[in-house]
Amino acid sequence: MNQPASAYFIEDRHDPNETHTLAVLVQNEPGVLARVIGLFSGRGYNIESLTVSETEAQKHLSRITIVTTGTPMVIEQIKHQLDRMIPVYRVVDMTLTKRSIERELAMVKVRGQGEHRVEALRLADAFRARVIDATTESFVFEITGNTDKINQFIDLMRPLGLVEVSRTGVAAIGRGPEGM
Amino acid sequence: MSDKSHDPNQMTGAAMIVRALIDHGVTDIFGYPGGAVLPIYDEIFQQSHIQHILVRHEQGAGHAAEGYARSTGKPGVALVTSGPGATNMVTPLTDALMDSIPLVCISGQVPTHLIGNDAFQECDTVGITRPCTKHNWLVRDVNDLAKVLHEAFYVATSGRPGPVLVDVPKDVQFATGTYHPPRKSDVHRSYAPRLKGDATQIRKAVALLASAKRPVIYSGGGVINSGPEATKLLRELVEVTGFPITSTLMGLGAYPASGKNWLGMLGMHGTYEANMTMHDCDVMLCVGARFDDRITGRVDAFSPGSKKIHIDIDPSSINKNIRVDVPIIGDCGNILGDILQVFKAEAKKPDIKSWWQQIAQWRARNSLYYKKSNDVILPQHAIQSLFEQTRGKDTYITTEVGQHQMWAAQFYGFEEPHRWMTSGGLGTMGYGLPAAVGVQVAHPDSLVIDIAGDASVQMTMQEMSTAVQYELPIKIFILNNQYMGMVRQWQQLLHGNRLSHSYSEALPDFVKLAEAYGAVGLQVHKPADLDGAIKEMISVKRPVLFDCRVAALENCFPMIPSGKAHNEMLLPEQANDEATAKAFAGGKALV
Numbered sequence: 183m184n185q186p187a188s189a190y191f192i193e194d195r196h197d198p199n200e201t202h203t204l205a206v207l208v209q210n211e212p213g214v215l216a217r218v219i220g221l222f223s224g225r226g227y228n229i230e231s232l233t234v235s236e237t238e239a240q241k242h243l244s245r246i247t248i249v250t251t252g253t254p255m256v257i258e259q260i261k262h263q264l265d266r267m268i269p270v271y272r273v274v275d276m277t278l279t280k281r282s283i284e285r286e287l288a289m290v291k292v293r294g295q296g297e298h299r300v301e302a303l304r305l306a307d308a309f310r311a312r313v314i315d316a317t318t319e320s321f322v323f324e325i326t327g328n329t330d331k332i333n334q335f336i337d338l339m340r341p342l343g344l345v346e347v348s349r350t351g352v353a354a355i356g357r358g359p360e361g362m
Numbered sequence: 363m364s365d366k367s368h369d370p371n372q373m374t375g376a377a378m379i380v381r382a383l384i385d386h387g388v389t390d391i392f393g394y395p396g397g398a399v400l401p402i403y404d405e406i407f408q409q410s411h412i413q414h415i416l417v418r419h420e421q422g423a424g425h426a427a428e429g430y431a432r433s434t435g436k437p438g439v440a441l442v443t444s445g446p447g448a449t450n451m452v453t454p455l456t457d458a459l460m461d462s463i464p465l466v467c468i469s470g471q472v473p474t475h476l477i478g479n480d481a482f483q484e485c486d487t488v489g490i491t492r493p494c495t496k497h498n499w500l501v502r503d504v505n506d507l508a509k510v511l512h513e514a515f516y517v518a519t520s521g522r523p524g525p526v527l528v529d530v531p532k533d534v535q536f537a538t539g540t541y542h543p544p545r546k547s548d549v550h551r552s553y554a555p556r557l558k559g560d561a562t563q564i565r566k567a568v569a570l571l572a573s574a575k576r577p578v579i580y581s582g583g584g585v586i587n588s589g590p591e592a593t594k595l596l597r598e599l600v601e602v603t604g605f606p607i608t609s610t611l612m613g614l615g616a617y618p619a620s621g622k623n624w625l626g627m628l629g630m631h632g633t634y635e636a637n638m639t640m641h642d643c644d645v646m647l648c649v650g651a652r653f654d655d656r657i658t659g660r661v662d663a664f665s666p667g668s669k670k671i672h673i674d675i676d677p678s679s680i681n682k683n684i685r686v687d688v689p690i691i692g693d694c695g696n697i698l699g700d701i702l703q704v705f706k707a708e709a710k711k712p713d714i715k716s717w718w719q720q721i722a723q724w725r726a727r728n729s730l731y732y733k734k735s736n737d738v739i740l741p742q743h744a745i746q747s748l749f750e751q752t753r754g755k756d757t758y759i760t761t762e763v764g765q766h767q768m769w770a771a772q773f774y775g776f777e778e779p780h781r782w783m784t785s786g787g788l789g790t791m792g793y794g795l796p797a798a799v800g801v802q803v804a805h806p807d808s809l810v811i812d813i814a815g816d817a818s819v820q821m822t823m824q825e826m827s828t829a830v831q832y833e834l835p836i837k838i839f840i841l842n843n844q845y846m847g848m849v850r851q852w853q854q855l856l857h858g859n860r861l862s863h864s865y866s867e868a869l870p871d872f873v874k875l876a877e878a879y880g881a882v883g884l885q886v887h888k889p890a891d892l893d894g895a896i897k898e899m900i901s902v903k904r905p906v907l908f909d910c911r912v913a914a915l916e917n918c919f920p921m922i923p924s925g926k927a928h929n930e931m932l933l934p935e936q937a938n939d940e941a942t943a944k945a946f947a948g949g950k951a952l953v
Contacts, residue, residue: 188924209552224493262678268497271552
């Protein structure tokens with residue numbers, strides 16, 4: 183191993199990265215999101231997508247859904263690091279449960295006329311996207327689905343006059359009767 | 363006061379803080395007053411249950427509280443004002459987080475209506491300290507204060523201990539509210555550290571231990587944090603199994619250095635026998651340690667042929683650096699007890715005679731060898747001499763960070779836990795002197811010695827003034843080589859001997875400095891005078907700065923060079939220029 187002179191052991195890690203979706207149930211209190219985000223930035227973990235909202239107002243519970251990438255060892259670390267935070271109730275790896283559903287909502291603004299406009303509408307129909315705003319030269323589409331589907335839709339809209347996109351990030355839930 | 367005096371639980375926020383400290387058994391706190399904590403200082407003035415130690419810099423308060431905590435097993439408490447008071451606490455908080463030390467810091471904050479206005483001495487204390495505390499709180503309502511304070515003590519001391527901070531705005535300190543004594547519901551329902559180990563895992567561990575041919579026990583600071591019972595059980599396990607034991611820097615004293623199964627410390631500056639035993643073992647039992655990078659050396663060559671059992675209370679310590687075969691999550695005291703019980707009932711002492719013979723060969727390499735001199739004091743000799751003369755005394759040792767710290771770990775033999783206070787994880791130069799202040803406050807009649815370096819000790823030297831004020835007879839034993847020795851050692855080994863800014867061209871006269879503080883200064887140059895001077899230092903019942911002039915260019919060996927494995931140690935007798943260059947080969951910057 184050829185490494186520069188250093189007081190630290192510098193090693194190359196070659197394990198392949200995986201993408202995991204984590205559902206994190208937290209006490210909804212000031213600073214809780216900052217703690218979670220600070221953990222990711224402080225320890226050099228990736229956030230691909232992050233959604234957060236209060237889900238049980240009476241119990242002051244919020245649910246944070248994080249899509250992250252890393253080697254299997256890093257993913258395991260992320261879960262443990264999240265789990266040991268004081269206001270965190272539970273961390274569930276939705277990718278490991280195999281029985282989870284992931285959805286994302288996007289609003290996509292497309293500007294164009296003539297044939298492009300007709301094509302955009304036709305594709306939106308095929309993707310079951312709804313028109314939620316229209317002018318004579320633009321549409322705003324609302325589309326829900328998994329991340330791949332939304333990416334695909336946006337790619338298709340690009341040559342048709344894509345103006346801007348607003349996405350919620352991923353929300354996930356397990357199938358079947360059991361809660362997390 | 364008048365209309366509510368009938369209810370003893372009605373009080374101001376400031377009074378609640380003092381009351382909560384008393385309810386948690388706190389007798390000593392370390393702090394520094396300022397605008398945003400004046401109401402609390404006013405309460406402290408009007409009571410006699412808690413002694414307040416006035417430090418000279420908030421960092422000193424934090425390290426003193428750490429020293430207090432490490433030497434007693436109780437939480438250390440620091441009280442600081444807003445803004446610079448709080449930012450000066452960042453270093454000790456981080457230090458305590460890295461070394462799992464229970465610390466409760468109470469900081470003042472500007473009044474709630476001024477928060478966010480860039481008010482005088484305002485800073486985002488909870489934001490700044492979020493990554494360097496186990497948890498922190500900003501209390502906006504006086505009626506939440508009692509609950510938060512009780513939770514703070516619980517979080518700091520339970521599970522894997524650590525520092526916490528409670529930020530209290532000045533208007534909350536003035537406001538009147540209802541206090542309640544500690545109760546269970548004060549704690550987040552989401553916080554429940556696991557204490558009991560999984561029975562199946564414990565059986566797997568015992569099966570591995572019983573079948574071991576080349577076992578080793580590798581223990582850490584977690585054993586000491588768990589309390590005296592864990593130390594007792596660890597010693598019993600060594601006795602029952604007959605296994606060799608090594609320890610991290612943080613774990614020294616859990617197993618006595620005079621014990622026959624003791625291999626010495628492991629890691630970068632650990633003994634040859636400890637590191638070779640780790641490398642060649644077939645079963646490793648890691649108790650309350652975390653496979654830190656100073657311990658493992660090159661991770662892909664770390665103990666390649668062993669099955670590893672890892673006991674830790676923090677699940678995030680498992681498989682962080684090194685993949686283990688049998689993780690057991692829980693309090694190491696409980697788990698050691700369970701392992702012992704199962705082992706005694708179902709297993710018998712494995713025959714590891716040939717393993718011990720191998721270890722004896724490694725020991726014979728005498729990896730801590732150094733050449734004594736009649737002309738100049740070798741730093742290793744100074745520590746051995748200090749050890750010999752304090753042996754059997756009621757002694758606590760703190761250190762700063764650097765070569766002297768490693769020599770202290772190598773040459774001072776610790777027989778009991780809680781006797782060794784050193785900044786392991788963060789490596790904070792300037793830790794040792796204020797830590798000694800804290801230890802001496804907790805143990806007024808004991809001998810408290812800070813083994814220091816001339817560079818480190820100047821970072822927090824001002825706390826000598828604290829020691830003098832409170833008549834704390836701490837002994838600052840400075841191994842003075844006029845260098846930042848460890849920095850210089852790395853520059854020699856890795857940066858072509860270009861000694862960039864590691865030499866202190868101007869040092870104070872430590873004897874005069876001691877006298878200026880109202881303490882005692884001693885200086886020694888000659889090996890022949892060393893023992894007498896140490897005797898004098900011990901006999902003086904006042905704070906002492908001991909300027910021990912040592913060989914300037916001595917380096918700390920043995921050593922695992924960077925990027926190397928445990929079995930590629932550089933031993934002192936090999937540490938000539940050529941061998942050193944070879945050991946560090948591959949380093950691009952090596953000329």
